Amino acid sequence: MKSQIALKLYALSQRVGRSQRAWVLASALAVGAVVAVPAPVQAQGTKIGFVSTERILRDSKPAKAAQSKIESEFKKRDDELQRLANKLRTEAQKFDKDAPVLSESERIKRQRSLADLDSDLQRKRREFQEDFNRRRNEEFSAIVEKADAAIKQIAEQQGYDLIIQDAVTVSPRVDITDQVLKALGG
Incomplete structure (x- = not known):
């Protein structure tokens, strides 16, 4: 079972050309990494x-x-x-x-x-x-x-x-x- 985000990324990658797929994939991975890290960990200890x-x-x-x-x-x-x-x-x-x-x-x-x-x-x-x-x-x-x-x-x-x-x-x-x-x- 795929998540909603994965389905949307797959649909987006099908619409763009091959040269842009790598860029879309890299962007998706970056967004996924930021979303996956909980907010308190991101700002932990910063005053x-x-x-x-x-x-x-x-x-x-x-x-x-x-x-x-x-x-x-x-x-x-x-x-x-x-x-x-x-x-x-x-x-x-x-x-x-x-x-x-x-x-x-x-x-x-x-x-x-x-x-x-x-x-x-x-x-x-x-x-x-x-x-x-x-x-x-x-x-x-x-x-x-x-x-x-x-x-x-x-x-x-x-x-x-x-x-x-x-x-x-x-x-x-x-x-x-x-x-x-x-x-x-x-």
Whole structure:
């Protein structure tokens, strides 16, 4: 008496050409080997954990301290950009109001002045953003190093075989992010 799987494999092998029969047979044997081994034996002794890097970079004490530090470092430049943007807006509104009564040469002169002011503002915003991102990456790379050390320590202490960072879906029973946050001081 043949099993259902054997019958299906036989029927499949009859439909494919001779060159493909070997491939079908090899595939069937591989599938059969995986099915034949019980699941607990396959995963026996494997301990897996998950850590959310996003939560660590958002919720840990070092991350919050770094964010505050960076914001205070860039506050003066941000205020300057706001002041420059307000000046540009005020000058543009004044130009719009005065434009009908201005001479052609005065109109062109003020348009150039507004364009120069706008270019200066855009350049300063770009520089600000680049400097801010560079500084943020410096601070957060140090936090990631500390987190990696904490993760390795937890893995060694608790016998984890594999710890994954950033996955599509995770069961709360394997999420060790809270332990890492605690190891980082909060």
